[in-house]
Amino acid sequence: xxxxxxxxFRTTLLLAQRSVLAWAMVLxxxxxxxxxxxxxxxxxxxxxxxxxxxALAISLFGAACFSxxxxxxxxxxxxxxxRYRLTPLPTAGFIAGSALAHLLIALAAxxxxxxxAVIAHRLLFATWLVPAHPIELAVAVLVVGIAYTxxxxxxxxxxxxxxxxIGLGLTFYLPMLTIGGLGxxxxxxxxxxxxxxxxxxxxxxxxxxxxxxFKPAGLAGVGFSLGALAVxxxxxxxxxxxLYRWEPDRPLGWRGxxxxxxxxxxxxxxGLTAEAMGVPGQKP
Amino acid sequence: MADRxxxxxxxxxxxxxxxxxxxxxxxxxxxxxxxxxxxxxxxxTTLECLLGLRxxxxxxxxxxxxxxxxxxxxxxxRVGAQLQATAVHDALSVREAVRLFAACYxxxxxxxxxxxxxxxxxxxxxxxxxxxxxxxxxxxxVLALINDPTVVVFDEPTVGLDPQTRHELxxxxxxxxxxxxxxxxxxxxxxxxAELCDRxxxxxxxxxxxxxxxxxxxxxxxxxxxxxxxxxxxxxASVLSALPAVSAVEPAGGGWSLTSTxxxxxxxxxxxxxxxxxxxxxTLSVRPPTLEEVFLELxxxxxxxxxxxxxxxxxxx
Numbered sequence: 081x082x083x084x085x086x087x088x089f090r091t092t093l094l095l096a097q098r099s100v101l102a103w104a105m106v107l108x109x110x111x112x113x114x115x116x117x118x119x120x121x122x123x124x125x126x127x128x129x130x131x132x133x134x135a136l137a138i139s140l141f142g143a144a145c146f147s148x149x150x151x152x153x154x155x156x157x158x159x160x161x162x163r164y165r166l167t168p169l170p171t172a173g174f175i176a177g178s179a180l181a182h183l184l185i186a187l188a189a190x191x192x193x194x195x196x197a198v199i200a201h202r203l204l205f206a207t208w209l210v211p212a213h214p215i216e217l218a219v220a221v222l223v224v225g226i227a228y229t230x231x232x233x234x235x236x237x238x239x240x241x242x243x244x245x246i247g248l249g250l251t252f253y254l255p256m257l258t259i260g261g262l263g264x265x266x267x268x269x270x271x272x273x274x275x276x277x278x279x280x281x282x283x284x285x286x287x288x289x290x291x292x293x294f295k296p297a298g299l300a301g302v303g304f305s306l307g308a309l310a311v312x313x314x315x316x317x318x319x320x321x322x323l324y325r326w327e328p329d330r331p332l333g334w335r336g337x338x339x340x341x342x343x344x345x346x347x348x349x350x351g352l353t354a355e356a357m358g359v360p361g362q363k364p
Numbered sequence: 365m366a367d368r369x370x371x372x373x374x375x376x377x378x379x380x381x382x383x384x385x386x387x388x389x390x391x392x393x394x395x396x397x398x399x400x401x402x403x404x405x406x407x408x409t410t411l412e413c414l415l416g417l418r419x420x421x422x423x424x425x426x427x428x429x430x431x432x433x434x435x436x437x438x439x440x441x442r443v444g445a446q447l448q449a450t451a452v453h454d455a456l457s458v459r460e461a462v463r464l465f466a467a468c469y470x471x472x473x474x475x476x477x478x479x480x481x482x483x484x485x486x487x488x489x490x491x492x493x494x495x496x497x498x499x500x501x502x503x504x505x506v507l508a509l510i511n512d513p514t515v516v517v518f519d520e521p522t523v524g525l526d527p528q529t530r531h532e533l534x535x536x537x538x539x540x541x542x543x544x545x546x547x548x549x550x551x552x553x554x555x556x557x558a559e560l561c562d563r564x565x566x567x568x569x570x571x572x573x574x575x576x577x578x579x580x581x582x583x584x585x586x587x588x589x590x591x592x593x594x595x596x597x598x599x600x601a602s603v604l605s606a607l608p609a610v611s612a613v614e615p616a617g618g619g620w621s622l623t624s625t626x627x628x629x630x631x632x633x634x635x636x637x638x639x640x641x642x643x644x645x646x647t648l649s650v651r652p653p654t655l656e657e658v659f660l661e662l663x664x665x666x667x668x669x670x671x672x673x674x675x676x677x678x679x680x681x
Contacts, residue, residue: 087467091453091460098455155453163451163507165417167468168440326417 084169085177092181096147102182105146106189110139113263114193118200125205130265132197132209133290138262139193140225141282143186144232145249152178152233154242161326171326183229190221216299217292224285227309230316231281234343237323238332256282274360279351284308304359308350315346368393368515368546369414374423376409383409384420385570391563393514396537396547398561400554402665406570407550408448411519414548415445428514441470444513446504448520454493458484458503461492462510469511478506482536498529505536516540518549522556534560554655564655568663578655587653587661589627594619594647595638603641607633619647 096102117131152175155161164174201209211217235252239245257263259273260282266274277283287305295301322339323332332340354360369391376384384406391397401407412418414425416436425432432439452461462475479485482502487495495503501521508516518537522530537560540547551557557564558578565575574581588611601620605613609626624630627650638645 084468087464091456091464094460095453095455158453159447159451160453162417162447163465164468166415166440166443166445166447167465168437168470169468 081169081173084167085173088174089177089181092151092178093185095151096182096185099147099151101150102143102147102185106139106143106185107192110135110142110189110193111196113138114196118197118204122204125201128201128204129209129294132194132201133286133293134262134265135193135197136190136221136289137224137282137285138257139190140186140221140228140285141253141256141262143182143189144225144228145235145253146246147185148179148182148229149232149236149239149249150242150245151182152236153239153245156326157241157328159328162328165326172321172324175324179229179233183225186225186229187221190225211293212295213292213298217289220288220292220299223306223309223313224289227281227313227316228285230313230320231343233320234316234323234340237320237325238336238340240331256280261286271360275355278354278360279347281309281312281347281350284312284350304354304357308354311346311350315343319343366393367391368395368428369397369548370424370426371410371414372424374410374413374425375421376406376413376418377421383570384413387423387567387570387572389565389572389575391515391546391548393546394541394544395562396541396549396560398557398564399548399550399567400557400564400659401550401567402663405567407567408519410567411445411517411548411550415443415517416440441511442513443515443517444508444511445517446501446508446519446521448523452492452500452503452507454491456492457489458492458495459488461503462488462506465507466510471512473509473512475506475510478509482506483532497524498526498532501525501529501533505533509540513545515546515548518547520550520552522551522553530556554659558655566659566662573662581655581658582653585653585658585661587657588623588625589653590651591622591624591627591630591634592616592619592647592649592651593622593634593645595641595643596646597643599637599641599643603637604634607637 114135117135118128121127121131155178161171161174164171198209201207231252235245235248239248259269259276260280261277262282262285266277266283266286269277284305288299288302288309291302291305292298299306319339319342322342323336325336367390369389371390372388374384374387375382387406387410389397399407399410409418413420413423414427414432416432416439419433427439428442430438430442456464458479462479466472466475476485479488482505484499484502484506487499492500492503501524505521508518521533521537525533534556537547537549541562549560561578563575563577564581565572566581567573574584576584594617599620601613604610604620604622607622608629609624610622610630611625612623614621622630631648631650634648635645
């Protein structure tokens with residue numbers, strides 16, 4: 081069984097490497113955004129540094145919202161999951177393997193982003209950008225990657241096709257960029273946006289990466305954000321299992337809509353808890 | 365012949381729709397068993413239950429001694445399947461696809477030998493997207509056999525294939541039978557079923573309405589025999605319609621087509637009528653009922669779904 085899943089894992093990496101969408105959304109678009117951040121903030125070091133966690137979170141979110149769910153939805157659409165079900169191996173193993181392979185790719189792409197950001201920092205400001213807590217940064221990126229991947233799994237399971245994932249992914253991605261804290265630092269946004277962003281998963285990821293990169297307290301100071309990501313990961317994974325269907329032509333059904341509602345209810349619950357704890361008013 | 369597949373009292377419902385009801389059949393080792401039916405008749409659901417893809421609401425399925433409902437994993441190790449859609453990633457090469465699926469099974473056939481047997485040995489590095497329709501279908505067969513299965517299931521295996529590839533696939537199915545494997549296939553092509561299958565089951569609206577060898581089904585049919593003839597000069601229709609057991613006379617191909625329920629009596633009387641009229645018989649052929657006509661008689665529709673009247677008229681033309 082392990083050998084079969086290992087070959088599948090390697091095959092998924094190979095397929096991602098051959099996918100234009102994966103290259104574009106995991107590396108291309110985030111690099112473009114990073115380049116924009118560098119260009120726009122090249123004269124003020126503090127502004128530059130505020131945007132580095134955003135770039136890393138965008139890289140992870142792009143992979144989770146586009147390349148991974150598009151690959152999974154296309155596999156179901158083409159009957160590949162049905163073919164997997166005809167093997168003695170559990171289909172869940174194939175799906176988890178695919179998600180893991182895409183997470184690994186996203187982490188690698190994020191490492192590339194960080195390396196570019198560090199080099200650009202050296203070139204622009206003549207000092208190295210040294211993470212305050214390198215190990216915690218690795219943990220933070222991993223936790224954010226897992227939480228976003230679980231959110232992406234909900235997309236993959238809900239969408240009827242690879243193309244539908246692109247549409248759904250955009251409806252997640254664009255609000256996350258504009259009002260979710262991924263594209264613009266939240267402290268620069270109107271107060272109402274800071275409140276709204278608590279109901280979206282993007283800001284919690286930026287928060288923990290930012291803490292590991294720059295805050296003296298590191299992850300110890302962002303317990304709520306870590307908890308929020310854990311809740312979003314757990315509820316996303318549970319909803320994805322509930323939404324799972326191997327049949328290419330089976331519609332979502334009312335049960336599927338209930339699982340989707342469950343996944344989004346966890347966003348709302350996190351947002352309401354954040355409001356109750358006064359998180360939107362806290363200094364970033 | 366020992367039963368390798370036993371299906372008893374199979375039933376499956378989707379919501380309020382009963383898709384399969386009380387379906388029972390047995391398939392022996394080295395036997396090719398065909399499931400015939402229109403789209404929506406319940407063939408694919410029956411196969412999906414047989415393959416452990418769907419859990420039936422009622423019934424028992426034993427494949428090679430394995431309870432397919434209780435232990436689908438063990439079942440999948442022994443069964444190979446080629447489903448309607450060829451499920452391989454476009455960007456994978458033939459070699460990579462074979463390697464992927466071979467790694468999923470505890471026992472494996474010789475992949476190189478399979479690829480050579482199905483004419484794909486020189487295409488191992490080609491991406492799936494670049495294969496022709498026939499090559500894709502042959503790869504699907506290779507993947508169905510990669511675990512060296514004792515039971516192989518084909519769902520509409522020749523849809524969209526050119527005649528050459530279809531012929532090759534027929535040959536492969538015969539070889540599977542020679543190897544002692546059990547084959548279950550669904551098809552719309554009744555000529556294919558008659559040619560390949562040792563036994564056939566006709567499924568209609570979820571129920572099996574007839575099972576037997578092609579010869580048994582034909583013998584059981586009450587479908588009439590068709591007699592085609594031409595004379596010079598031509599006989600008039602009223603002479604032919606007066607012949608015994610003739611139920612219909614229609615012009616066909618410059619001559620006539622008679623429908624007879626007792627062909628021997630009709631032909632003997634026809635010979636006498638031709639002699640009495642002093643004309644020359646230039647063509648005479650007797651065609652027994654076909655499997656398609658048997659299917660029509662049993663279900664009231666042709667396998668592609670057109671109503672019986674349209675198909676009979678088409679056949680008469």
